[in-house]
Amino acid sequence: MEHVKLLLIIITILSNAHTLKASELLVHEYYKEKCPLAEDIVRHNVEVAVFKDPRLAASLLRLHFHDCFVMGCDASVLLDSVEGMTSEKQAGPNLNSLRGFEVIDKIKYLLEEECPLTVSCADILTMAARDAVESRGGPRWDVLLGRKDSLESSFSGANLFIPAPNSSLESLINNFKQQGLNIEDLVVLSGSHTIGRARCVSFKQRIYETKQEYYNGYDRYKRYTNFRRILRSICPVTGRDNKFAPLDFQTPKRFDNHYFINILEGKGLLGSDNVLISQDFDGTIRDQVWGYATNEKIFFASFAKSMIKMGNINVLTGDEGEIRRNCRFVNP
Structure with missing residues (x-):
C-alpha cells in the first residue's frame, strides 16, 4: 500500500x-x-x-x-x-x-x-x-x-x-526540479543554512575524507585545513555522532548572507553545501553565490521569492483535504 x-x-x-x-x-x-x-x-x-x-x-x-x-x-x-x-x-x-x-x-x-x-x-x-x-x-x-x-x-x-546532507550537486538539482524548483531556488534556499545546527553524523565524511569537492581545490591560506581541525575537535573519528556543530560558525544565530561567504571559502558545514561551488563546472552557481555574498539585500529578496514559490508546492485547497482540529491527527 x-x-x-x-x-x-x-x-x-x-x-x-x-x-x-x-x-x-x-x-x-x-x-x-x-x-x-x-x-x-x-x-x-x-x-x-x-x-x-x-x-x-x-x-x-x-x-x-x-x-x-x-x-x-x-x-x-x-x-x-x-x-x-x-x-x-x-x-x-x-x-x-x-x-x-x-x-x-x-x-x-x-x-x-x-x-x-x-x-x-x-x-x-x-x-x-x-x-x-x-x-x-x-x-x-x-x-x-x-x-x-x-x-x-x-x-x-x-x-x-x-x-541528504552529502548529496551531489546533480542529485540536489534533480531533487529540486522534481518539486518544480530550479537551480536559482536551490542556491538561495540553501542559504537557510545560515542558522541552525547539524549533528556530527551528518558531516563526518567531509572532515575525514580529503576530497577536492569539500574545499574547492583551493586552500592556499590553510583556511579549510584549520576549519577541518576545528570540526575534528568537535567530532572525533568514532563516537559523539549526535554532537552538534553550527551550520555557520561566524553568525550562528543570525539570519544573514554569511553562509555564501562560507561556501566560497570551502567552509560550508555539510558536503551538500560545498558542492554548490566545487561541482559547479560552468561557474553559473558561483556567480549567484558571489552576488549573495556581496549583497545581503539581493539574497533576502531572492530568498523571500523562493520561499513563496516553495510554499506553493502541491498545495491542497477548496474541497481537498481538511482543516485539522489537532495538527497531529486527522479529524475523526
Missing part, C-alpha cells in the same frame, strides 16, 4: 498542472475576515519561542521545508503514527532531528480557541517559517494562505524526497 501511495506522489509531483491550479487559489490576507488575529497569534508565539530557544528559528524553517518536499505543503509532516500509517517523523531524515512540533501545537490550540476549524496546520507552518526567519534578522514577506491539511502522511516519501 505504501508503494502505491509513493507512486501516486511521484505522479503528482511530475504533473505541475494540478499544482498551479491549486496554488492560484492561495491569497494574501486569507484570514482577514475569517480569523483577523491569525497572523498576529502565529507571529507572537514564534517570537516568544525563539526568544526562549534561538535554535527553534531554524527548526521551524526546516519543518516547513521537510513538509513541502513530501506530497507538498500540506502539514503531513505533523501527523503522528497511527494504525496503518507510519508518520513522516519516523523517516530517516526526520527521526530524532525535526523539532518545533510543540510550538505548532500551542499555536494551533490558541487558534482553535479564537477561530475553531478555520486556520489550517499547513498555513501555520508557512507563517511560522516566515516569522522564524524574521525573528533572527532575516526578511519578512507576505505569505499566500488558504491551504488545507492532508489526510495522510508518507513515510516512504520522506525517505525519498528530502535531500
